[in-house]
Amino acid sequence: MRNILAALAITTALIAPSMVQAKNISATVTMKGFRGPPAYVAVYLTKPNGQFHSTLSVNGHKNKYRKHLRGWIRGASRSNQRLDGLSGASVGSGRTLTVSANVKDSLLKAGYQVHVDTAIEDRGEFRSDAAVDVSSASPSTISKGKGFVKTLKVQIN
Numbered sequence: 001m002r003n004i005l006a007a008l009a010i011t012t013a014l015i016a017p018s019m020v021q022a023k024n025i026s027a028t029v030t031m032k033g034f035r036g037p038p039a040y041v042a043v044y045l046t047k048p049n050g051q052f053h054s055t056l057s058v059n060g061h062k063n064k065y066r067k068h069l070r071g072w073i074r075g076a077s078r079s080n081q082r083l084d085g086l087s088g089a090s091v092g093s094g095r096t097l098t099v100s101a102n103v104k105d106s107l108l109k110a111g112y113q114v115h116v117d118t119a120i121e122d123r124g125e126f127r128s129d130a131a132v133d134v135s136s137a138s139p140s141t142i143s144k145g146k147g148f149v150k151t152l153k154v155q156i157n
Contacts, residue, residue: 048111
């Protein structure tokens with residue numbers, strides 16, 4: 001009996017991780033041409049009801065300007081999420097930012113969305129500048145931005 005229980009425990013330990021499958025998604029943000037300093041950009045995932053889920057990337061090195069990424073900062077502060085290793089340089093005019101993340105299959109099928117917030121010092125800010133519903137995303141889906149983002153392209157690999 002002990003041998004059967006031990007074999008069952010080992011089998012479960014080997015099979016269970018493969019049941020939680022994840023896919024790699026990449027979000028490519030292409031900025032419009034603009035004058036002035038580079039933009040602060042937050043790329044994050046929201047639940048189907050619009051509630052914040054997780055941060056994929058925050059770009060812009062001065063913390064004092066991150067508060068202008070209103071959609072992201074509101075969700076991130078409510079979730080008490082740590083931001084270690086998720087930041088990078090701000091994104092200049094006409095530049096492209098690509099963010100990759102591993103996302104559970106269950107989230108991809110449940111109506112989660114990738115959002116991009118942008119802000120430029122003394123030039124304005126755009127909450128949810130661009131968004132893509134990853135459940136309806138084909139292998140590659142493109143959304144036009146309404147502010148500083150020209151396009152948001154989400155690929156599921």
